[in-house]
Amino acid sequence: MSRSTPARLVRPLEPIWQEVLDSVLRRRGAPPTTDVAKLTPRLVELSNAYNQGLAGDGARVKVPLEARIAFSFARDVPKGAGALRELVRAGVLKAPLDRTFRVVDIGAGLGAMTWGVVRALAHDAEASFRVEALLVDEDKDALAAAEAIACEATTRLALGASALTVRTRTERIMTGMKLPEADLVVLGQVFSELDVAMDPATRAAKHAALVSDLLDRVVAPDGALVVVEPALRERTRHLHAVRDLLVSKGTTIFAPCLHAQSCPVLETLSDWCHEDLAVDLPSWLAPLARAAGLRWQGLTFSHLVIRRDAQRLRDRIGDKNDATRVHLRVISDVIKTKGKAEIFACTSGGARVRMRRLDRDAVRVGDESVAFAASAAWGGLGRGDLVTVRGEGGDTNGVAQEAVVDERGRVSKQAYIDVWPFRN
Ligand SMILES: C[S@@+](CC[C@H](N)C(=O)[O-])C[C@H]1O[C@@H](n2cnc3c(N)ncnc32)[C@H](O)[C@@H]1O
Structure with missing residues (x-):
C-alpha cells in the first residue's frame, strides 16, 4: 500500500468505491447503488432489522446482503478508521515496513472494519506496507461478499496484489476460539448481535471475558484491540459495562477513557459516551439514504481501545x-x-x-x-x-x-x- 495524501484520516469512501460495490452487486445479480427504487425497500428492511435488534443470534433474522453491500459497507468503513485514529495519531499504531501487519476482524461481515484500519494506517504511513486480515464470521455469504469486495477493490483502487490479503473463516464467535496472533483485533458492531436474549449483567461478563481472552491469547505484545458499537444508547451502555468489568480486573484502557475509575456515565440513565463526527456519507450514497429515510449526515459510533502493553492515551497529554x-x-x-x-x-x-x-x-x-x-x-x-x-x-x-x-x-x-x- 503506498502512502496516500488525503485531507482527513476519517473520510467518506471516494467515488471509485461506488464502482467497486456496484461491480460486486452486479455479479450477484443485485441492483447497483444507482438503482435507488429497487434498493430502497431492501435498505428499509435492513434498517428495521438492526433497529429492532433482530439481527444476529437470539433471533436469527437474515438481513438483506445486497443492502449491506450497497449501504452498510460505505457507512461503516469510516467508523473503523475513526475508532483507530487516536492510536495512529499518537504514534503507537503504525504499519511496519519490514513485515505484514496482521489483523483479525471478528464478526467481520463484509470487512468494513478492516478497510477502515487499512485507510487509517495508509494515511500516516511513511512508505508502502502490507496488511493481512483474517475475517471471521458465522455468515459465509457475507464472507464471500467480503472476498469479492477485497478482490474488486484491490484491482480498481490499484493497490497492488499484495497490499491487502484477505482470508476468511466461517465460525461462530466464542471464548477460546483458535486464532493466529494479530497486531490488531477488531470487533466491529458485533457485540450488538451476540447473546441478545441474555440478562444484561451476564452478557456484559461474557463479552468482557471474550475481550480478555483475545487480549491474552491473540493480540501481539505490542498490539491493540478495538471494539466498535453503534452509538445507540443501550448498545453503548453495554460497552461501558464491559469496559468497567475489564478495568475492575486490571485491564488498562487506551481510549476513550482517561481514567481507571468506574464509568461515570453509567450513573446517569439517559447518558452514553459516543462519537459524532462531521463525516457524511459519500455523496454517491446520499440519494439511497434519503430514499430510505436514513441519515446521511454525520458519523456516530462508540468504541473502546485497549493496548496489550497497557499504554494509555492519557500518558500523551x-x-x-x-x-x-x-x-x-x-x-x-x-x-x-x-x-x-x-x-x-x-x-x-x-x-x-x-x-x-x-x-x-x-x-x-x-x-x-x-x-x-x-x-x-x-x-x-x-x-x-x-x-x-x-x-x-x-x-x-x-x-x-x-x-x-x-x-x-x-x-x-x-x-x-x-x-x-x-x-x-
Ligand atoms: C453488524 S455486522 C458488522 C459487520 C462488520 N464488523 C462491521 O462493523 O461493519 C455483525 C456481523 O457479526 C456476525 N455475527 C453475529 N453473531 C455472530 C456469531 N455468534 N458468530 C460469528 N459471527 C456473528 C454477523 O454475521 C454479521 O456479519
Missing part, C-alpha cells in the same frame, strides 16, 4: 491533574445559552462534570486576544474532543495558583484551553 490543570474528554455537544457555553465532560479523575465558560470572560483587559482565543476554542469544542484546561504560564514555573475550574464548573477566565490533535 501529561500526567499532572490538579487544580491548575484539568484533562477531559468532551462527552456532549456544546450547549450555548444566554451568556455562557457549557459542555459535559469526563475528567481524567473519573468524574462526569458540567463545565461552563461565561461569554463575558472573553474579554480580558490587557490581553484581549488571548482571552478571546480561549473563548473561541471553548465554544468550538465538539463531542469526543480531548482537552486540557490549564492555568496561565503552562508548566511548572509560573502556574496559576487558583483553580482553572471552580467547584461549580466555571472555567476561569485566566484558563488556557488546549485541544489535543489526536483526533484530526
Whole structure:
C-alpha cells in the first residue's frame, strides 16, 4: 500500500468505491447503488432489522446482503478508521515496513472494519506496507461478499496484489476460539448481535471475558484491540459495562477513557459516551439514504481501545491533574445559552462534570486576544474532543495558583484551553 495524501484520516469512501460495490452487486445479480427504487425497500428492511435488534443470534433474522453491500459497507468503513485514529495519531499504531501487519476482524461481515484500519494506517504511513486480515464470521455469504469486495477493490483502487490479503473463516464467535496472533483485533458492531436474549449483567461478563481472552491469547505484545458499537444508547451502555468489568480486573484502557475509575456515565440513565463526527456519507450514497429515510449526515459510533502493553492515551497529554490543570474528554455537544457555553465532560479523575465558560470572560483587559482565543476554542469544542484546561504560564514555573475550574464548573477566565490533535 503506498502512502496516500488525503485531507482527513476519517473520510467518506471516494467515488471509485461506488464502482467497486456496484461491480460486486452486479455479479450477484443485485441492483447497483444507482438503482435507488429497487434498493430502497431492501435498505428499509435492513434498517428495521438492526433497529429492532433482530439481527444476529437470539433471533436469527437474515438481513438483506445486497443492502449491506450497497449501504452498510460505505457507512461503516469510516467508523473503523475513526475508532483507530487516536492510536495512529499518537504514534503507537503504525504499519511496519519490514513485515505484514496482521489483523483479525471478528464478526467481520463484509470487512468494513478492516478497510477502515487499512485507510487509517495508509494515511500516516511513511512508505508502502502490507496488511493481512483474517475475517471471521458465522455468515459465509457475507464472507464471500467480503472476498469479492477485497478482490474488486484491490484491482480498481490499484493497490497492488499484495497490499491487502484477505482470508476468511466461517465460525461462530466464542471464548477460546483458535486464532493466529494479530497486531490488531477488531470487533466491529458485533457485540450488538451476540447473546441478545441474555440478562444484561451476564452478557456484559461474557463479552468482557471474550475481550480478555483475545487480549491474552491473540493480540501481539505490542498490539491493540478495538471494539466498535453503534452509538445507540443501550448498545453503548453495554460497552461501558464491559469496559468497567475489564478495568475492575486490571485491564488498562487506551481510549476513550482517561481514567481507571468506574464509568461515570453509567450513573446517569439517559447518558452514553459516543462519537459524532462531521463525516457524511459519500455523496454517491446520499440519494439511497434519503430514499430510505436514513441519515446521511454525520458519523456516530462508540468504541473502546485497549493496548496489550497497557499504554494509555492519557500518558500523551501529561500526567499532572490538579487544580491548575484539568484533562477531559468532551462527552456532549456544546450547549450555548444566554451568556455562557457549557459542555459535559469526563475528567481524567473519573468524574462526569458540567463545565461552563461565561461569554463575558472573553474579554480580558490587557490581553484581549488571548482571552478571546480561549473563548473561541471553548465554544468550538465538539463531542469526543480531548482537552486540557490549564492555568496561565503552562508548566511548572509560573502556574496559576487558583483553580482553572471552580467547584461549580466555571472555567476561569485566566484558563488556557488546549485541544489535543489526536483526533484530526
Ligand atoms: C453488524 S455486522 C458488522 C459487520 C462488520 N464488523 C462491521 O462493523 O461493519 C455483525 C456481523 O457479526 C456476525 N455475527 C453475529 N453473531 C455472530 C456469531 N455468534 N458468530 C460469528 N459471527 C456473528 C454477523 O454475521 C454479521 O456479519
